[in-house]
Amino acid sequence: MQHTRKSGDQDEIKMFPVQIEKIYLDEKAEKDWGTQHLLKSLPDVPVERVEDKKNLIKQFLSITDPIGMGKRNLLITHFYGRRLKPCPGTSRHICCGYYVINAISNCPMDCSYCVLQGYLNNPFLTLYTNWDELLLEIEGFLSLVRTPLSRLGTGELSDSLAMEPLFPVSGFLASYFAERENGILELKTKSANVDPLLPLNHRGRTVVSWSLTPESLIGEEESGTASLNERIDAAKKCQEAGYPLGIHFDPMIDYVAWEKGYEELVDFLFSRIDPKRIIWISMGGFRYPAKLKGIAEKRFPKTRMFLGESFPGRDGKIRYLKAIRVEMYRKMVKWLREASPDLFIYLCMESREVWKEVFGWSPENSQHLNQLFEERVKKFIGR
Amino acid sequence: MKIIHKIPFQQIALLDETFSINFMPDLQSLRSSIKAVGLIQPVLLRKKGDQYQIVCGFRRISVLKELEIREVESRVLGESERNELELFSISLHENLTSRGFNSVEKAITLYKLVHHFQIEPSAVIQRYLPLFSLEPNEKILGTYLSLAEMEDEAKRYVLKEEVSRSNIRRLATLSSDDRRSLLSLIVPLKLGENRLREMLTLLDEIKRREQVIIKEVIDRPEIQAILAQKEFTPIQRTERVKRVLMDLRYPKMRHMEEEFEKKRKELNLPSGVSLHHPPYFEGNGLRIEFQFESVDEYRAILSSLSLLADKEEFREMIKV
Ligand code: SF4
Numbered sequence: 001m002q003h004t005r006k007s008g009d010q011d012e013i014k015m016f017p018v019q020i021e022k023i024y025l026d027e028k029a030e031k032d033w034g035t036q037h038l039l040k041s042l043p044d045v046p047v048e049r050v051e052d053k054k055n056l057i058k059q060f061l062s063i064t065d066p067i068g069m070g071k072r073n074l075l076i077t078h079f080y081g082r083r084l085k086p087c088p089g090t091s092r093h094i095c096c097g098y099y100v101i102n103a104i105s106n107c108p109m110d111c112s113y114c115v116l117q118g119y120l121n122n123p124f125l126t127l128y129t130n131w132d133e134l135l136l137e138i139e140g141f142l143s144l145v146r147t148p149l150s151r152l153g154t155g156e157l158s159d160s161l162a163m164e165p166l167f168p169v170s171g172f173l174a175s176y177f178a179e180r181e182n183g184i185l186e187l188k189t190k191s192a193n194v195d196p197l198l199p200l201n202h203r204g205r206t207v208v209s210w211s212l213t214p215e216s217l218i219g220e221e222e223s224g225t226a227s228l229n230e231r232i233d234a235a236k237k238c239q240e241a242g243y244p245l246g247i248h249f250d251p252m253i254d255y256v257a258w259e260k261g262y263e264e265l266v267d268f269l270f271s272r273i274d275p276k277r278i279i280w281i282s283m284g285g286f287r288y289p290a291k292l293k294g295i296a297e298k299r300f301p302k303t304r305m306f307l308g309e310s311f312p313g314r315d316g317k318i319r320y321l322k323a324i325r326v327e328m329y330r331k332m333v334k335w336l337r338e339a340s341p342d343l344f345i346y347l348c349m350e351s352r353e354v355w356k357e358v359f360g361w362s363p364e365n366s367q368h369l370n371q372l373f374e375e376r377v378k379k380f381i382g383r
Numbered sequence: 384m385k386i387i388h389k390i391p392f393q394q395i396a397l398l399d400e401t402f403s404i405n406f407m408p409d410l411q412s413l414r415s416s417i418k419a420v421g422l423i424q425p426v427l428l429r430k431k432g433d434q435y436q437i438v439c440g441f442r443r444i445s446v447l448k449e450l451e452i453r454e455v456e457s458r459v460l461g462e463s464e465r466n467e468l469e470l471f472s473i474s475l476h477e478n479l480t481s482r483g484f485n486s487v488e489k490a491i492t493l494y495k496l497v498h499h500f501q502i503e504p505s506a507v508i509q510r511y512l513p514l515f516s517l518e519p520n521e522k523i524l525g526t527y528l529s530l531a532e533m534e535d536e537a538k539r540y541v542l543k544e545e546v547s548r549s550n551i552r553r554l555a556t557l558s559s560d561d562r563r564s565l566l567s568l569i570v571p572l573k574l575g576e577n578r579l580r581e582m583l584t585l586l587d588e589i590k591r592r593e594q595v596i597i598k599e600v601i602d603r604p605e606i607q608a609i610l611a612q613k614e615f616t617p618i619q620r621t622e623r624v625k626r627v628l629m630d631l632r633y634p635k636m637r638h639m640e641e642e643f644e645k646k647r648k649e650l651n652l653p654s655g656v657s658l659h660h661p662p663y664f665e666g667n668g669l670r671i672e673f674q675f676e677s678v679d680e681y682r683a684i685l686s687s688l689s690l691l692a693d694k695e696e697f698r699e700m701i702k703v
Contacts, residue, residue: 311663
């Protein structure tokens with residue numbers, strides 16, 4: 001595949017959420033197009049060549065805030081092993097049958113609640129430059145998979161577009177998916193870095209999605225992300241460029257003024273975005289593995305994320321009390337349906353009971369939800 | 384070898400604590416020893432103006448004074464023989480070899496090194512933390528510096544209850560007023576490390592949820608009523624205070640528990656039968672447990688359970 005993009009736009013790079021302090025370059029990745037593009041985009045950042053990645057990672061893990069430090073230091077390397085995996089989902093809950101692509105790990109933005117803080121054992125913002133091998137893996141997967149339309153996305157171990165001005169792997173994947181018939185790509189972001197996507201011939205095979213939170217929480221809990229206004233502006237640009245849009249109210253956060261905050265958020269969204277261009281909307285109450293709280297509160301002593309009434313669920317994750325989640329989801333569904341009755345709304349990692357209490361019905365199981373997605377996508381992209 | 388002088392107490396600056404690293408010293412054995420054989424080791428003083436500053440021997444001097452002895456055998460350093468940091472270092476090493484330090488004394492020492500003697504924190508970490516067998520890192524230094532800044536009352540609690548470093552860090556996040564109120568709550572309780580952590584976390588979260596100060600939480604009548612109950616043991620008091628804090632921290636959960644309990648009572652279940660909601664009300668379904676000792680009892684329970692289905696309260700409970 002040809003990599004024909006120009007070197008990074010300086011304005012976009014200025015908007016980058018952190019100052020990159022150093023680039024650690026694995027020799028194997030040196031000649032790759034993605035590496036060259038990145039080095040050209042960051043000409044003033046010192047580069048150190050690395051022979052022993054494991055040792056470098058070990059050294060970093062022993063410093064005071066490896067997570068914060070990792071966000072300011074890039075590691076450019078190759079990924080070995082499987083990079084395409086079923087979304088881990090969660091046991092005893094309904095999952096949507098999504099596949100995650102690991103193209104970047106870690107994220108330059110710094111949300112207080114980000115699960116990556118407790119999850120990654122390599123703290124570096126790591127860019128994998130062996131894109132051609134990635135495409136081979138995706139190709140292999142799509143040729144074997146039985147489902148008529150698979151959904152794949154890169155927003156699991158990073159934000160899909162936060163690095164795009166420097167490392168345009170999402171644009172590269174969007175061009176690839178434009179030529180595929182049985183796969184659809186989702187790019188999930190809290191950034192506004194969409195300009196590189198706009199000129200692409202995506203054929204509606206890439207969904208650009210935003211995770212949305214009331215503005216006051218963005219300021220308090222989502223450091224380095226785009227403001228609500230910027231996100232919606234970016235979504236509007238993508239809408240105009242013909243991309244299907246996805247909206248994720250995830251994590252939904254229980255705070256004193258949540259009703260007002262989320263109602264205004266829905267109003268604001270539909271004052272700018274055409275609901276008919278939204279392919280799906282998800283909702284997921286804030287949930288987290290038990291060890292995240294200690295890690296996050298140490299890094300963000302002022303965070304209010306862990307002040308809700310949360311308890312361990314059947315999958316071991318900590319969630320808001322069911323009654324709270326159900327109330328939040330129901331109200332959201334009401335506001336969303338008032339704006340547009342035909343929206344495709346689903347719950348992320350919830351049980352059948354909760355689905356039933358919110359919608360009055362529930363998918364039979366994860367497979368059933370997956371089928372509903374397929375129907376939705378077919379209808380939406382006109383297949 | 385320095386000559387030994389007998390220096391009268393009036394000439395010693397007893398309130399000058401520049402080189403002191405004592406906190407709640409245990410003087411009992413020293414007192415017995417001095418009573419039995421007198422002072423074995425002379426103290427070390429420094430001439431300062433027309434007085435003497437104590438460098439080593441604060442505890443010995445304090446015991447001698449208590450025993451109404453009027454003078455103390457001392458070795459005396461000239462005013463400019465050594466600089467202050469060197470003298471502090473002598474005091475530190477003398478104490479290290481003779482008795483060891485409790486955690487507050489470690490904190491005081493480190494605090495003086497950083498704030499009084501202006502030694503760079505990085506140098507304190509590298510040079511002094513290992514002397515106390517502490518890992519040389521910023522976090523540990525930060526913990527001890529914050530302990531040094533706490534009120535004596537809090538320091539005493541830390542020592543007496545052997546509070547861990549992670550709980551010291553939690554205590555350090557509180558304002559001085561909040562810490563004082565907290566002590567009024569926790570001193571009469573029986574808290575191990577884990578219970579103390581739980582209490583501190585609950586109080587901190589209630590404070591931040593309700594945007595109040597800790598004193599307001601502790602002054603609540605339901606907590607004060609527990610503290611006032613003289614017949615409770617410390618363990619009973621601890622359990623009750625924890626229950627109140629849990630209810631304040633998780634009000635919706637408390638409300639659901641209360642509603643469930645109310646309906647459960649209305650069912651008039653036979654004795655030996657208990658009814659449970661799913662853990663944290665996650666998921667649906669109720670669980671009934673019963674115990675019986677005879678076939679008749681078993682039959683009686685089953686027949687009363689079979690009537691539950693007709694009760695409105697029971698139907699409502701299933702919907703929860
Ligand atoms: S944008 Fe996503 S990946 Fe990045 S820090 Fe926030 S939650 Fe984590």
